[in-house]
Amino acid sequence: VGTRLVTRANGKLSIAYIERLVRELADLRNQGHEIILVSSGAVGAGMGRLNLTKRPNAVRKKQACAAVGQGLLIHIYEKLFSEYGQVVAQILLTRGDLINRRRYINACNTLVTLLDWGVIPIINENDTVSVQEIKFGDNDRLSALVAGLCDANLLIILTDIDGLYKTNPHIDPQAAMIREVRQITAEIKGYAGNSREELATGGMITKLQAAEIAVNSGIGMIIANGKDPAVLNRIICGEKIGTYFHPVKRFLNRRKRWIAFGRVEQGKVAVDDGACNALCREGKSLLPVGITEVYGSFKKGELVVVVDRLGREIGRGLSNFSSAELCKIKQRHCAEIADRIGRHAADEVIHRDNLVIYNEEGQTLI
Structure with a gap:
């Protein structure tokens, strides 16, 4: 009221x-x-x-x-x-x-x-x-x-x-x-x-x-x-x-719901067309090879927005890496992660269980 x-x-x-x-x-x-x-x-x-x-x-x-x-x-x-x-x-x-x-x-x-x-x-x-x-x-x-x-x-x-x-x-x-x-x-x-x-x-x-x-x-x-x-x-x-x-x-x-609406975004990552297709059409997790740019400063576990190459938001999720780490592993294959950041970590930047994807009208896709 x-x-x-x-x-x-x-x-x-x-x-x-x-x-x-x-x-x-x-x-x-x-x-x-x-x-x-x-x-x-x-x-x-x-x-x-x-x-x-x-x-x-x-x-x-x-x-x-x-x-x-x-x-x-x-x-x-x-x-x-x-x-x-x-x-x-x-x-x-x-x-x-x-x-x-x-x-x-x-x-x-x-x-x-x-x-x-x-x-x-x-x-x-x-x-x-x-x-x-x-x-x-x-x-x-x-x-x-x-x-x-x-x-x-x-x-x-x-x-x-x-x-x-x-x-x-x-x-x-x-x-x-x-x-x-x-x-x-x-x-x-x-x-x-x-x-x-x-x-x-x-x-x-x-x-x-x-x-x-x-x-x-x-x-x-x-x-x-x-x-x-x-x-x-x-x-x-x-x-x-x-x-x-x-x-x-x-x-x-x-x-x-907590991920999509309860959290506050701390940064942003841009992805290429291949990653966009894998996320939106195939329900896959986000891998570092598909990330083209990293924006903002955020820690591991914080909420980041995922945008396509035109800057349109396609989803949001919890990052397994900090922004500093992502800058080191973006556009790299999973096998290179440990060497570049000095620790063993998950292959996924955002696991699909921690990711909410939107369609063109902003409706959520599971």
Whole structure:
């Protein structure tokens, strides 16, 4: 649920909306559905309490606002959910929690345990301590990563418009809404435009990025207007509301989701046509002989992007070599590796089990 819904125009929390949201979620929980709520609003709530009329630009001030606002936000949720007999848990995540494989698994186990106990986890990015370079940046992508983390059946993103439109509905009253998206093509991405809001970080572009994560994790996603009456219950009952993104048939397992979406890229390698064909068409591992260029500085085990000779991303994976080592063995055969880097190592630069490949439309290939 986005910032524009849980806060008013002046930045203060919209208690009336949160009450309505809690009532709907409690009803769904009583019907037996497991619920995870990813809620924005900490910075906005902090702005309201601090009487700030404009979202601060400085990172330290945003983080200070979040420190004030997060306590207010979770207090309201806990109080309202308790009136319906529901127990909630607060989980504040940073990107680092998902980059590290052990912490990623721990987060997954914690979520599963809370759901088994009938608790409603309420998740937000830990804005107070997040480092700018590896922030999620918005709760749209965070919600998709969490959905993939726990193998959710459905991700619903509530916002202040009815769904994905071909043109901006705030400008064009005749804008046509797209009811279903079976593949996130370049044309679909073009409909997103670019929105910037003082209170909210995520526009339609980030919602499409969230959709890419969700559908490639085997999870359907809906963008809907959170102001519509009983919107969640109507969606669960099968009513066609908002824009529905169909999951891909061949989706990524949890480990490859972590590689594709949880990690942060540290460098890039360019490959020749032969390697590109072996990766994309034959499902092979990446060997040093096919690498033509190495970009950036990275360590063994870090995430690197793989691009073709035109610079188009064709995949990403975990490198068995540092960037310095790759510069020594690129375009060389496997038998030469040990002599050139002074140690015995794997033949593969990126093993296919640690590699995610994309097609021309950005869909993942296993």
